[in-house]
Amino acid sequence: MLHRFANPTRFLRIATLVQPWMAWSTILLAGAGLYLGLLSSPADYQQGESVRIMYVHVPAAWMAMFCYTGMAVSAGVGLIWKHPLADIAAKATAPVGACFTFLALFTGALWGKPMWGTWWVWDARLTSMLVLLFLYLGYIALANAFDDPSRGTRASSILVLVGFVNVPIIKFSVDWWNTLHQPASVIKMDGPSIDASMLWPLLLMAVAFNTYYLWVLLIRIRAEIVANKIRILRLKQVHG
Amino acid sequence: MSVFSGKNLICVRGERTVFAGLDFSLEAGGALVLIGHNGSGKSSLLRLMSGLLKPASGTLSWDGEETGEDPEAHGGRLHYVGHHDAVKPVLSVVENVSFWASLRNGGAAANEAARAALDAFGIGHLCDVPGRFLSAGQKRRVNLARILAAPAPLWLLDEPTTALDRQTIAALEATIARHRTGGGMVVISTHSDMELDAFQVLDLADYTVRQTGLEQAS
Amino acid sequence: MSVFSGKNLICVRGERTVFAGLDFSLEAGGALVLIGHNGSGKSSLLRLMSGLLKPASGTLSWDGEETGEDPEAHGGRLHYVGHHDAVKPVLSVVENVSFWASLRNGGAAANEAARAALDAFGIGHLCDVPGRFLSAGQKRRVNLARILAAPAPLWLLDEPTTALDRQTIAALEATIARHRTGGGMVVISTHSDMELDAFQVLDLADYTVRQTGLEQAS
Amino acid sequence: MSGFMSILKRDLHLAIRQGMDNMMVVMFFVLAVVLFPFGVGPEPNILARIAAGVIWVAALLASMLSLERLFQTDYEDGSLELLTLSPIALEVIVLAKITAHWLTTGLPLIVAAPLLAVLLNMNTEGFPMLILALVLGTPSLSLIGAVGAALILGSRRGGVLLALLILPLYIPVLIFGVSAVDAVIGGFESKAQLLILSAFLMGALPLCPWAAAAGVRQAIE
Amino acid sequence: MSGFMSILKRDLHLAIRQGMDNMMVVMFFVLAVVLFPFGVGPEPNILARIAAGVIWVAALLASMLSLERLFQTDYEDGSLELLTLSPIALEVIVLAKITAHWLTTGLPLIVAAPLLAVLLNMNTEGFPMLILALVLGTPSLSLIGAVGAALILGSRRGGVLLALLILPLYIPVLIFGVSAVDAVIGGFESKAQLLILSAFLMGALPLCPWAAAAGVRQAIE
Numbered sequence A: 001m002l003h004r005f006a007n008p009t010r011f012l013r014i015a016t017l018v019q020p021w022m023a024w025s026t027i028l029l030a031g032a033g034l035y036l037g038l039l040s041s042p043a044d045y046q047q048g049e050s051v052r053i054m055y056v057h058v059p060a061a062w063m064a065m066f067c068y069t070g071m072a073v074s075a076g077v078g079l080i081w082k083h084p085l086a087d088i089a090a091k092a093t094a095p096v097g098a099c100f101t102f103l104a105l106f107t108g109a110l111w112g113k114p115m116w117g118t119w120w121v122w123d124a125r126l127t128s129m130l131v132l133l134f135l136y137l138g139y140i141a142l143a144n145a146f147d148d149p150s151r152g153t154r155a156s157s158i159l160v161l162v163g164f165v166n167v168p169i170i171k172f173s174v175d176w177w178n179t180l181h182q183p184a185s186v187i188k189m190d191g192p193s194i195d196a197s198m199l200w201p202l203l204l205m206a207v208a209f210n211t212y213y214l215w216v217l218l219i220r221i222r223a224e225i226v227a228n229k230i231r232i233l234r235l236k237q238v239h240g
Numbered sequence B, C: 001m002s003v004f005s006g007k008n009l010i011c012v013r014g015e016r017t018v019f020a021g022l023d024f025s026l027e028a029g030g031a032l033v034l035i036g037h038n039g040s041g042k043s044s045l046l047r048l049m050s051g052l053l054k055p056a057s058g059t060l061s062w063d064g065e066e067t068g069e070d071p072e073a074h075g076g077r078l079h080y081v082g083h084h085d086a087v088k089p090v091l092s093v094v095e096n097v098s099f100w101a102s103l104r105n106g107g108a109a110a111n112e113a114a115r116a117a118l119d120a121f122g123i124g125h126l127c128d129v130p131g132r133f134l135s136a137g138q139k140r141r142v143n144l145a146r147i148l149a150a151p152a153p154l155w156l157l158d159e160p161t162t163a164l165d166r167q168t169i170a171a172l173e174a175t176i177a178r179h180r181t182g183g184g185m186v187v188i189s190t191h192s193d194m195e196l197d198a199f200q201v202l203d204l205a206d207y208t209v210r211q212t213g214l215e216q217a218s
Numbered sequence D, E: 001m002s003g004f005m006s007i008l009k010r011d012l013h014l015a016i017r018q019g020m021d022n023m024m025v026v027m028f029f030v031l032a033v034v035l036f037p038f039g040v041g042p043e044p045n046i047l048a049r050i051a052a053g054v055i056w057v058a059a060l061l062a063s064m065l066s067l068e069r070l071f072q073t074d075y076e077d078g079s080l081e082l083l084t085l086s087p088i089a090l091e092v093i094v095l096a097k098i099t100a101h102w103l104t105t106g107l108p109l110i111v112a113a114p115l116l117a118v119l120l121n122m123n124t125e126g127f128p129m130l131i132l133a134l135v136l137g138t139p140s141l142s143l144i145g146a147v148g149a150a151l152i153l154g155s156r157r158g159g160v161l162l163a164l165l166i167l168p169l170y171i172p173v174l175i176f177g178v179s180a181v182d183a184v185i186g187g188f189e190s191k192a193q194l195l196i197l198s199a200f201l202m203g204a205l206p207l208c209p210w211a212a213a214a215g216v217r218q219a220i221e
């Protein structure tokens, strides 16, 4: 059994070192981003104050897709190279990603009410984003649906890979179909088309969301490794 | 002293008569071993005795009273071990056994009884392991522990030694002997040798009952 | 002459190591009998040999080539008999067997091969009976007929005598002897005695392999 | 009575150990409702018009799906045989299993319903009645479904067959459940519908466990 | 190729022997659609408006229900292990099983659809497109569903979990299937939708058998 957790043990040492850095950068970046975004940046000439929802909505939406991509990569690594850490990382990411997705949906709906006059429309981007939330939930459900946890890991890894088809659809849905949702204005080929006074707080928040994710991820991975160890010790105890 | 007997039993399965005109009678402390080639109707007869299967005709009676009249009372006085082990994968071994015991003991000391029964079959150390982690033989032992955890006078065992190792078969034989000394009855179907004291053999090839002394079955 | 061998096999199930550092080697015409108490890992080792389970580490090889490289080829050269009998209740006995034969023989004489195999296990008369009407032992015989209906050099049998009557066990022993004379190999797990010629015994208590002459197993 | 409690406790125990499983019934319910806007298009007024109907149909389907396994696992692993052979009346055993099932799936469904009503733009006046109708209706669904679940034991393709057997029996519950909500939204009384739903429940309570027990008995022959 | 045919033949054989079972998928489909007039009331114009959506949603649910057992029985009776150990590539085996499944359930569904469309008052102009869209869409449903069916093998609460896994993946098929029909009824072109449905099918055809085979392999460990 030891060989399986040789790597995680080394990982635990590194994680202990990195974790406080992540915590502090999250606090500082989010503080700065929120200050710039909510207080010092201008209100939009079209959208008024409600534009400030953007500073949460857009990073959350990015993170939702980023987390799923990360899960797909980890799942692939876990399936092909059987790296235990990759499986644990995928499993630990899922709830965080689901929360980001929910946050993006929720803030989007909040924003939609003043902008489009309705909480929800069934257009391609919103729909594919909702599908993403269900994919996260399906992953979590499948990973926990087996008596043998390693079975759950393998089955759900395959699911993530199949569901990854959805990510490019979210990203490019606004280009393929004309919808209510506006197309990309930050991440695109010919540079961002957004004013610097809005771009900076947005980018700060995006980085803050990222460090927050890494922070939580480290905590969750550590917890998962410890839980695994406990389970194995307990099994050893009862089986002698 | 209680008597369990069947008269002129006919069993029909899948529109085919498996056996007809079968008689048997068993007294307290007795043992009946069913032998016969594959498909001769041993499992069918055991299910019939338990009340799971209804005979096409003929009567089964306990102390002269027909068992079909009060199926709950009959269920309460027997233990049946079939091909399935009824072990829940998410419950621990002791929870599995004590649930069955609690249905009969009224829940009182079910837990202690379960632990004692598991010890008797040599899996006391697995008490807190979930059922999903067990091998074929370990599951069978849990199933056998169930019949020890709550007393009942009549045991119906369908090939109980399946998947068991030598040691556990010996433990089972000892358990059966104790049960009979206490006035219990047992009906067993088996293809392999089991060491029992004075028992009757019912050969399903010709429905004859032979009395056997201190020899080996089958 | 082909050789089937495993080196330094480690098997992990449910996050627990079942066995570690296990070696074995089997030549054409050889037989390996797995013994060990309940839960010692006999079934796990057989599944590992078949490729259904992947070893946590260690290698399995056939004529020096790793079996994991080409799982279809490995599947083609073995027959596995596990705890489930894979008998479809709505198909007749001969349809059941000939389907499995047709996957290997390319469908040609699958039907005749199936009938011959069923005769060998004494259930030729049940050929047209649907699977749902079979008793436990009859199902097991259908499963065993499957491995006779299409030839394969390696037989992996997990407690094949379960539910069989004496006569059929003798028929199985004869079949295994014929298979080995023709250069086949066989790996068997068992708790009961089987009569085999010169075979190796692998005891899962201590992973030692013993060579046995013309005696009884276990 | 102690037998009833033993089995109820064990079934709740199993449900809790299996953690996610009951959540999943609710999630199916949510998903089935959410499919409709995809299917019929997002126009709020049409959605509002069919909201109560869609929620009830989804509740029916969810209840049906989850009932499929009510006896199935016990049947497959041999527990059902042993339960039948226990000294407790089979009717009591069946009733305990149904109760456990409703507590772990029916209740969460009722909690989720108002959220879905919001999603479908349902008139908020109908909310209390929706919940009340579900409280009266879902136990009937569980009871009726149990009969179907017992009847299909041992048959292959269980799910679809079960659907076929019990969906027609579900229809009256559906009709009065929906019309209770629609009546309130339309500004009418809905006492009559509630009385009928209660009458169903009162009728199903003694009848269904008995029929389900008979079904179980013939399945394990 | 002969392996593919062997398995296809055997699965069709099993389906025919089990007689009622495939009929039942169709009957579930019919019943689920028929529930709607009860649920949303019998007004013809509302029914006509939601007809295509309801038929597609019912087709999704029927397909999902019937797929639950695609590998289940083979898994439980040990046949799946033996199939995996046969000299035929598992991907081919899976594809053969999916084909047999579609032939025995997808096709009858397509035949029944126009009847239900009449029942729901759907505009007759949409009928040919409804059939065409179903012909292109249902194979994708079978293919995607097979992946889910493989992944849930051996899990607790199969049916509901399956719903959770594959309904989200069904949504795109639903959306384009419905909008193809609605476009024709509204007097527009629906080539784009048909192209997208075909693209789905082309994508699913190589991807899904592969993923399903991977799922089966890990399930029988």
Ligand code: HEM
Pocket: A054, A057, A058, A061, A062, A104, A105, A106, A107, A108, A109, A111, A112, A113, A115, A116, A125, A126, A129, A130, A170, A171, A181, A182, A183, A184, A185, A186, A187
């Ligand atoms: C629940 C509804 C909504 C969902 C699910 C949603 C989803 C998303 C997603 C996934 C992105 C990331 C796109 C990318 O990286 O290319 C995004 C970005 C964005 N969303 Fe939303 N959104 C919603 C509502 C809204 C509303 C109402 C507005 C305002 C009118 C809005 C404005 C934006 C903006 C400005 C971006 C940044 C685009 C960019 O610069 O790349 N969203 N949204």
Ligand SMILES: Nc1ncnc2c1ncn2[C@@H]1O[C@H](COP(=O)(O)OP(=O)(O)OP(=O)(O)O)[C@@H](O)[C@H]1O
Pocket: A148, B132, B133, B134, B135, B136, B137, B138, B163, C013, C014, C015, C018, C036, C037, C038, C039, C040, C041, C042, C043, C044, C045
């Ligand atoms: N599916 C499983 N998941 C986790 N652990 C398992 C599983 N199956 C078996 N085990 C465990 O692996 C060990 C070996 O089991 P295995 O079935 O190989 O034993 P066995 O030697 O065949 O025993 P038996 O004689 O009882 O058939 C046992 O301790 C068992 O508890």
Ligand SMILES: Nc1ncnc2c1ncn2[C@@H]1O[C@H](COP(=O)(O)OP(=O)(O)OP(=O)(O)O)[C@@H](O)[C@H]1O
Pocket: B013, B014, B015, B018, B036, B037, B038, B039, B040, B041, B042, B043, B044, B045, C132, C133, C134, C135, C136, C137, C138, C163
């Ligand atoms: N469910 C069933 N439906 C129809 N016929 C059955 C059924 N089960 C068994 N049979 C038939 O009834 C006869 C007796 O079967 P039974 O299972 O009682 O035999 P058995 O003596 O226990 O055999 P074994 O030693 O193989 O376990 C057999 O011929 C069998 O074909």
Ligand SMILES: [Mg+2]
Pocket: B042, B043, B044, B158, C135, C136, C137
């Ligand atoms: Mg038998």
Ligand SMILES: [Mg+2]
Pocket: B135, B136, B137, C042, C043, C044
């Ligand atoms: Mg074993």
